[in-house]
Amino acid sequence: METAADLRHLSELDPKLWTVLSCPVDGLEIDRETLSLIDFDQDGRVRIEEILAAVEWTISRLKDCSSLFVGGPLPLKAILAKGPEGEALLASAKKIQEHSNRDDITTVSVQEAADIGSIFARSTFNGDGIVARDGVDADLAQTFDEILSIKGSVVDRSGQQGLNSDLVGSFFADLKAFRDWWDKGESESGEGTNIFPLGAETPSAFSSFLALEKKGDDFFGRCRLAAYDERAQAPLNREAALYESVAKEDFSIPREEIVTLPIARISGDALLPLTSGLNPEWKAKVVEFRTKVVGPLGVGEGTALKADEWQSIRATFTDYRKWNEEKPDTGIEPLGIQRIRDLIASDQEERLQKIISDDLALAGSLKAVDEVLKLARMHRDLLRVLRNFVSFSDFYHHKKGAIFQAGTLFLDGKECRLCIRVADPAKHATMAALSRAFVAYCECRRKDSPKVFSLAVVVTGGDSANLRVGRNGVFRDRSGVLWDATVTRIVENPISIHEAFFLPYIKIGRFISDQMEKWATSRANAAEQAMQAGVQNVGAKPKAAGGGMGQFGGIAAMLAAGGIALGALGAGLASLFETLSSMPLWEIPLVFLGVILLISLPSMFIAWMRLRKRTLAPLLDAAGWAVNGRTLINFSLGRRLTRRAKLPEGATVEFSETAQVRTSLWLLLGFSFVASAVGWALLLTG
Secondary structure (H helix, E strand, O other), X not given: OOOHHHHHOHHXXXXXXXXXXXXXXXXXXXXXXXXXXXXXXXXXXXXXXXHHHHHHHHHOOEOOHHHHHOOOOEEXXXXXXXXXXHHHHHHHHHHHHXXXXXXXXXXXXXXXXHOHHHHHHOOOOOOOOOEEHXXXXXXXXXHHHHHHHHHOOEEOOOOOEEEOHHHHXXXXXXXXXXXXXXXXHHHHOOOOOOOOOOHHHHHHHHHHHHHHHHHHHHHHHHHXXXXXXXXXXXXXXXXXXXXXXXXXXXOOOOOHHHHOOOOEOOOOOOEEEOOOOEOOOOHHHHHHHHHHXXXXXXXXXXXXXXXXXXXXXXXXXXXXXXXXXXXXXXXOHHHOHHHHHHHHHOOHHHHHHHHHXXXXXXXXXXXXXXXXXXXXXXXXXXXXXXXXXXXXXHXXXXXXXXXXXXXXXXXXXXXXXXXXXXXXXXXXXXXXXXXOOEEEEEEEEEOOEEEEEEEEXXXXXXXXXXXXXXXXXXXXXXXXXXXXXXXXXEEOOOOOHXXXXXXXXXXXXXXXXXXXXXXXXXXXXXXXXHHHHHHHOOOOOOOOHHHOOOOHHHHHHHHHHHHHHHXXXXXXXXXXXXXXXXXXXXXXXXXXXXXHHHHHHHHHHHHHHHHOOOEOHHHHHHOOOXXXXXXXXXXXXHHHHEEEOOOOOOOOOOOOOHHHHHHHHHHHHHHHHHHHHHHHXXXXXX
């Protein structure tokens, strides 16, 4: 990917020679929107055919593809203004540039092209067929708000709530349907029917009656039963235990237990009170019913209703109820019939539709803004995508980083640059072992962020002596933000040949250390148990003399075992020194060298075989990529991917606790000297 010719002939490259066949859109260190534009089928993955389509689309809109290798903002002079589409593309790019505040008027950046709100906020029309409130005249503002409240809204390109042609047309169609229904009621009223007993207030009065209808029917039904048998009054009014159960509740909020009680006290008189003695949860509705229905109709005395008066009110609304069931479900009834008629008689529908059509007239010239944004993204990111898809040149470059490299982990004196985001570490680890690389999985988090994510960190330098689950480090992402990182899982493989040389001795040392720790622990437990037994047996009668060594038997046995072990060690050392004494001095170093090679050479050879086959492909495959090649991590690349701590030039290390360090060294030296002296003494004495 070095010249424009490489881009034009990319379609001729055999797919088997591409480094990658597909990659995910998410979780990569590149603008996700760019990958989404390339992913034209929107399945969350980018494939070869989509890459080729993006390249073809981009180079067909540029005069000279060489600017792609520079990247950065899109130069206006690079746009190919050929034909209507090219001219519209250049015009839109210039319009975007006019709204920017940069001194450089020759380029358009991705940020400027993506700032749709800034581009169109100062424009009455933006070509999307949606009109915002500030785009209509003052006398249309009330109608605009009414349509918004009843029909809802859509969002225009500048991010404002607005109306389109469908919403305006639907609103006025509902107005006419409601007007026709109302006119039908008025025309039928008076022909043996009384649809509007209260005139224009009938709808509101009927709604008030409906709110109490079921509760009123329930009340009079209970009263009829109480009139039949007075013994029914107490059960019908509910037991007093109900009030005791809710006495401690909060009555500042509606109580469902109280709502279900009768609207008033049940008695054989069958009188529904309208002013006092009402269920507190229903009192407000009763007062409204008295004001809107009972009073205007002149039914009863105004303080209570009899059963026949309740039925007369129901009969009053019979014709209205039948007519009301035919009402179109539009939601515009709150406007009132007079406002509805005024809107229909006005020219506001035509004016709103004219504003919307004027806005749509600019769609042809302004829709190219989206293409400017796409071209700006491709100009900035396309070459980087190709260098991480067709080839991995960014990964193998000594300064650049691949789009799958999430950042840098600092852990155990190492700087690890090959960090890959993973969704499921456990699932990823099953394939990571095939990479033959040492992989540490880390969980990253920050106190000020709810975001938590996992990394697969490939360690390619140093040693693994201190790399253990639970170790903490610091991860710095590509934007420079620091995260706390904790090792949660490890896939062990050789890191270096240097480590492989010492690995057998480290394993032997760990084995001896573990065994000595186990032996010391068991001896300590045995001594503690013996002490507890001795304390418990204080004052007990001692055993007969013939009972053996008693409590000293264990110590004697331990000393005997130690003597045997020391004897075996001495015999072994004697045999070794006897063999060495029979050899010329110049052969002795060769013997030690041969022993060292005998121990370390197999480990080093195995490590060399694995390290030379260390590959990145399984790590990426487990993260959702489809890698076409092996993508080996050779020794030179491994040294760059993991850098060990180095002292600055001229710096030295000084131990402040030299006594402790020297004590450990002198003890080791003393032990070696004593062992050598014992061996020579045994050899000299035969």
